[in-house]
Amino acid sequence: MTRNLNTPIRIQNTDIENRLWLAPMVGLSHVALRELIRHYGFCGLFFTEMCSAKRLESENPLFSSVFRWQEHELSRLVCQIAGDDPKHMILAAKRIEREGFFAVDINMGCSVSHIVKQGAGAALLKNPENALRVAKAVRDAVNIPVFIKFRVGWESNLDTALYLAQEFEKIGIDCLTFHPRIAPDRRTRPAKWEYVTELQSKTNLPIAGNGDIFSPTAAKDFFEKSQCAAISLGRIAVARPWIFSQIINDFSPEKNIYHDCPLLMLALLEKYYDAPAAIKLYKKFMLYFSANFRYNTFLRPKLVAGDSLDAFRENLRAFNLPEQEIAPNPSLNILC
Numbered sequence: 009m010t011r012n013l014n015t016p017i018r019i020q021n022t023d024i025e026n027r028l029w030l031a032p033m034v035g036l037s038h039v040a041l042r043e044l045i046r047h048y049g050f051c052g053l054f055f056t057e058m059c060s061a062k063r064l065e066s067e068n069p070l071f072s073s074v075f076r077w078q079e080h081e082l083s084r085l086v087c088q089i090a091g092d093d094p095k096h097m098i099l100a101a102k103r104i105e106r107e108g109f110f111a112v113d114i115n116m117g118c119s120v121s122h123i124v125k126q127g128a129g130a131a132l133l134k135n136p137e138n139a140l141r142v143a144k145a146v147r148d149a150v151n152i153p154v155f156i157k158f159r160v161g162w163e164s165n166l167d168t169a170l171y172l173a174q175e176f177e178k179i180g181i182d183c184l185t186f187h188p189r190i191a192p193d194r195r196t197r198p199a200k201w202e203y204v205t206e207l208q209s210k211t212n213l214p215i216a217g218n219g220d221i222f223s224p225t226a227a228k229d230f231f232e233k234s235q236c237a238a239i240s241l242g243r244i245a246v247a248r249p250w251i252f253s254q255i256i257n258d259f260s261p262e263k264n265i266y267h268d269c270p271l272l273m274l275a276l277l278e279k280y281y282d283a284p285a286a287i288k289l290y291k292k293f294m295l296y297f298s299a300n301f302r303y304n305t306f307l308r309p310k311l312v313a314g315d316s317l318d319a320f321r322e323n324l325r326a327f328n329l330p331e332q333e334i335a336p337n338p339s340l341n342i343l344c
Contacts, residue, residue: 011232013239014256017052017214019111020153020182024084028227028252029053031185031218031242032088032113032157034120035292039076040276042085045245047272049253052238054085058115061091061100069107073285079108086155088113092127092138094145101146101154111153111182114146119159119191130191133161133168140172144179153182157218160190166203173211185216185240204234216240222337224255246296247338263330270297270324274317283317290320299338307332 016023030037030045032055042054057074059067067075077085087104089112091097097114104112116139118129125131132139147154156176161168173184188203199219208215214237221227222244231239244251249269253259273293277286291312298308311323 011235013228013231017237019214022110022153024052025050026052026256027216027231027238028255029216029238029240030055030245030252031240032056032058032086032115033242033246034058034118035289036246036296038074038280038289039078039081040273040280040289041246041249041293042081043078043276044269044273045249045252048250049257049259051241051252051256052084053110054081055113055240056085056087058088058090058118059100061089061093061096064089064100064103065096073281076280082108083110085109086111086113086153088115088157090115090118090123090128092132092142094142097142097146098149101150105150105152109152111155112146112150113155113157113185114143116156116158117185117187117191124191130159130162133158133172133191136168136172136175140175140179143176143181147180154180155183155185156181157185157187159187160200160203162191164190166206169203169207170210173207173213173215177211177213181213183214183216183237184211185218186236187218189219201230201234204230204236208234208236214238218242222340224251227251227255243296243340244338246293247299247340263334266300266329266332266334267324270294270311270329271321273297274320278317286317287315287320290317296338296340299340300334301329302333302335304335304339 013027017027028051030051034057037055037057059074069076087109089100101112115129116132123129186204186207188200204217216238217234217236218240227239250261277289294312298304301307
């Protein structure tokens with residue numbers, strides 16, 4: 009029987025409407041992008057950007073660039089935190105629970121050098137016992153669901169990932185997001201989805217697979233073949249925020265969407281952030297959105313030329329993106 013992404017999945021005591029989720033992405037999965045995605049449809053769970061556990065204790069949602077949300081989001085919003093000290097992770101998780109988030113997500117996958125040097129992110133995979141201490145500390149501290157996002161590890165075998173997944177299950181973790189690459193690879197080699205299949209077969213925990221899914225067909229195919237519990241979409245959700253609606257609701261975008269979407273993103277960034285922050289976030293968004301076009305390396309610098317949001321709006325009018333040649337699938341590999 010064909011498996012369907014548009015079916016509910018139960019996490020702890022809550023039914024999540026579908027099995028298609030937004031991945032946490034630094035500088036990208038912020039409140040403005042989440043609202044943009046909702047404009048076109050909906051996904052089962054949204055994740056925040058990665059937040060520092062140490063800083064989260066004192067973050068003010070009115071001013072924070074990452075710890076910011078709309079109240080109506082909270083019932084399906086997961087806040088991701090990074091750190092290696094159980095004390096800081098406990099305090100952060102308790103803050104997340106008090107604020108009313110659906111769940112907390114522990115980052116054990118980020119392999120950016122300054123995160124790894126702090127002992128956080130994928131560095132925890134080098135020290136499985138500390139990874140388990142952090143996970144157990146958070147699980148014992150809160151009643152809301154606890155997720156963990158992690159990678160294969162630092163070597164090209166599943167030994168560490170399998171060990172941790174089975175131990176995470178024993179301590180009561182609710183769900184895993186698995187990125188099937190080793191940490192040193194970042195995104196320089198293809199994700200190994202057979203690893204997702206093997207990991208899911210050896211644990212009862214639901215696993216959301218993540219990595220190298222750039223089209224509705226690929227999402228459905230990987231979900232079917234890997235037998236994972238859900239799919240977590242990252243870069244493609246920035247390039248095409250309507251991707252969730254395409255998969256779940258068979259939404260068929262018209263070409264004008266390539267003009268309207270970045271204009272709406274400009275308005276949302278202006279709504280939530282001051283001008284310097286909005287400019288920075290828009291430029292990062294357009295790095296991905298411009299990947300939709302055949303000649304993206306030519307277009308991208310011209311679309312973000314200038315130093316104001318109004319300049320960016322004028323760029324969109326000048327280049328009339330719906331008339332540009334659109335690639336069948338965004339060339340996101342250039343962004344690795």
